[in-house]
Amino acid sequence: MVFDEMNLAKVEHYFAQFLSVLEMDKGQRLIHLYDGKDSAKNGIKSDIAIRDNVLFVGTVNTDESTYKFSDKVLDRSNVIKLSMVPFTELHQNQQHKKIDSQSVSYDQFASFQKSNDDIDLKSSELKLLQNINNAINQADRNTGIGWRIVKQIGEYLDNLPDAFSKEIDRQKGLDLQINQRVLTKIRGSEEQLSDLLGVDGKESTLQKVLDEFDSQGFVESKQTIKAKARDLEANGFTI
Incomplete structure (x- = not known):
């Protein structure tokens, strides 16, 4: 639907x-x-x-x-931000041929998925999510990462295709999930979020947590943090 x-x-x-x-x-x-x-x-x-x-x-x-x-x-959805297609690729996209779709039964769809009642995350990943949650709670005690989100992030990473099962690709998947499931919940005033997102020359406590896990990774999440910080500086709030 x-x-x-x-x-x-x-x-x-x-x-x-x-x-x-x-x-x-x-x-x-x-x-x-x-x-x-x-x-x-x-x-x-x-x-x-x-x-x-x-x-x-x-x-x-x-x-x-x-x-x-x-x-x-x-808490019950993935928010996926669509990026704009560069104008230089418009002709290339127009050449794509329509492919006849093939129906898939629910049983087939379900067979593609791994299901696990346990939270399938590494200790280091759980520590990262806990540190992110702590940083968010310092800015807003009513906002954070719930158990449902932790479990669903684990299910997402557990269902990465075999081609993406390498450590670097698992971390990219974790980056996408933090960006789609956690950062979407961060919204409010500059007074409330200035330390969390980093404005007026302050170091972002949220980006610091990500850097401690991997200073070179989390490209999507760090871009979102910077965008929200720019909103705070320009408008006094971010959504």
């Missing part, structure tokens, strides 16, 4: 039932459509099941006409 410009309205208002249902066990994920004794009204059942073969994707804009996501939504 694809939601185009899903934050023109507050996502929590129309998607709250889905957020709650997706946390339930298989067989219990039912969305209640209407009240009534009849088992079906005009051929439509009163409840609809949300099964594992349903995925939700949405596009969002960040401007004065849209609403920000709450932490409840951010």
Whole structure:
């Protein structure tokens, strides 16, 4: 299911039932459509099941006409920022041929995934996430990294394709997850976030934590930290 410009309205208002249902066990994920004794009204059942073969994707804009996501939504999603295609590549992209798609059953899709109830992260990675969480908590005690995010980062890294299983590529995956799952939650005023992001010549405590793990890595995350710091300096706040 694809939601185009899903934050023109507050996502929590129309998607709250889905957020709650997706946390339930298989067989219990039912969305209640209407009240009534009849088992079906005009051929439509009163409840609809949300099964594992349903995925939700949405596009969002960040401007004065849209609403920000709450932490409840951010904790359950990956926010992927799309980069602009250089104008010099437009002709090259126009030459791409359309490829006939091939359907994949849910059982096939599920067979591609590794599932583990344990948190599959290295001790060094858990320490990094803890240090990031501590740094964020110093700026805002109501914001941080929850257990759900830690577990899902582990699942993401555990499901990297074999071609990306090398240590350097695992770290790139960790960089993407910190950028998509953690840094999206950092927003607020310059007074609150100046030390965390680094403005007015201050060293960013967040970037310092990343450098202690790997001074050469985390390219995506460090770019986002710098962009948010520029927002603080220019506007007094970042989103």
